Amino acid sequence: ADLLPEEQCRIHDLIRKSSYEAGEVIFRPGDETVDFFLVSLGRVKIAKLSPEGKIQLLRLLGVGDFFGELSVFAGEEFLPYQAEALSEVHLCRIKRTDMETLLDRTPILAWKILAAMAGRLREAERLIEHLGLRDVRGRLAAVILDLFRQAGKMTDGSVIPFAWRQKDLAEYLATTQESVSRKLGQIEQAGIIRLTAEHEMILLDHDRLEALALDSPME
C-alpha cells in the first residue's frame, strides 16, 4: 500500500496503463508476463484456483498495491494465481528491464517495495496461521481483530470500514459462504461487533473478540 502515488504513473514514460471493468479477469494462472503491475484505481482480487474451480483468495489489492513481483524480481514468467477486477480497475504496467532503470534512478523505491513485500509476507503468514491453527469461528474473529489492529482502533466503540463481501471472506477463510454468514451473525448477536448498512464495523467488546480469536478449539 502507498507504494507509488498515482502521479508517478503519469510522469514516468516507462509506464503503460491499462484498464479493466468490474468482473474482468486480468490474468489467469499460468498466463505469461514480465511486468510489474501497480493498482492506480479500484480493487483487485488475487486467488488460487483448484481444478474443480474452488477458489482460495490470497489477498485483495487496493490503490498503491502491486502484483507481478515474481516475474520482475525472481524471473518467473508465469503468474501462479488469478487476478480479477472487483471494480473498475486501472493498472500501471512496468516491464522488468524498465523496473531496473526505475530502481537505479530512485533507490528509495527499493526500500519501499521491500517494506511492502515484508508486509505482504507477514499477511500471508498470518493467513497460514489462521488456516492452520484455528477453526472457522476463530479464523473469522482473528481476521476481524487484525482489521481493527491494523487500523490502530482497538478500543470499544471504534469504527472501521468493512468492505469484504461474504463470498470473498469465505474464499479467504477456506470455508463456505453459509458458514461465514452464520459465524458472523453469532459474533454480532453476542454483542462483540456490529455491522452497519454503510459497510462499517463497530467494535463493541475487544476482550471477547480477542478471546474468540485466541480460543482455537480444533480437533
Next chain:
Amino acid sequence: ADLLPEEQCRIHDLIRKSSYEAGEVIFRPGDETVDFFLVSLGRVKIAKLSPEGKIQLLRLLGVGDFFGELSVFAGEEFLPYQAEALSEVHLCRIKRTDMETLLDRTPILAWKILAAMAGRLREAERLIEHLGLRDVRGRLAAVILDLFRQAGKMTDGSVIPFAWRQKDLAEYLATTQESVSRKLGQIEQAGIIRLTAEHEMILLDHDRLEALALDSPME
C-alpha cells in the same frame, strides 16, 4: 537462498555473529529486535504458536536464508513468529541502520533480497493454497511435487534429498504426525515415491503424484 555468501559475513564489519545449539529457541513470538538475521550455518525453523502450544510451521531456513525482514524493512520491532535452531546454527546479524548502509554500498543486494522475498511470498502462498484447497493427502502430494519441481527433477527415477522430519511436516501441513506417517506410507506403497535410508526421495510415478496433488476431495 543463496543470498550472501558466508565470506561476506567475515568481510563486513557491520555484521555481528551469534551461534545456537540444536533445539535452542533463537526468538520467541513478541521478542523485540531491529536486526536482520542471515543463516550462515545450520537449519532454522520458523513457526507460529497457538495459545495451547500447537505449532504451525511457516518455513525451514537453510544457509543463505534470512529472517527479521519485518523489523528491518517494515519497521516492526516485534517478531510475530518463533525461530528455533534445528541443528547447530550460526547467524549473521545486521542492524536496520547498517542494512541501509549496506544497501547503499551494494545496490545489487536490494535486487537479491527482493528476489528472495518474492520467492518466499510465492512459497507462503503455495502453503495457503495447500491448506485451503486440499485434504491432508493432497497437501502432502502437492508439497512432494513442489520439492521435485523446485529441484528441476520431474522425470521418473529422479532423486532428491528429503530432510523433512515427519513432526515438522505435520506442523507444516496442519495435521498430526500419525496422519503424515500413514499418508506417506500409502503414497509409497502405491509405488509413487520411495524414501531411502539416506534421507533421499525417489520419484517413481510423476503422473500419479500430480494426479494426487490435483485431486482435492475436500468436503
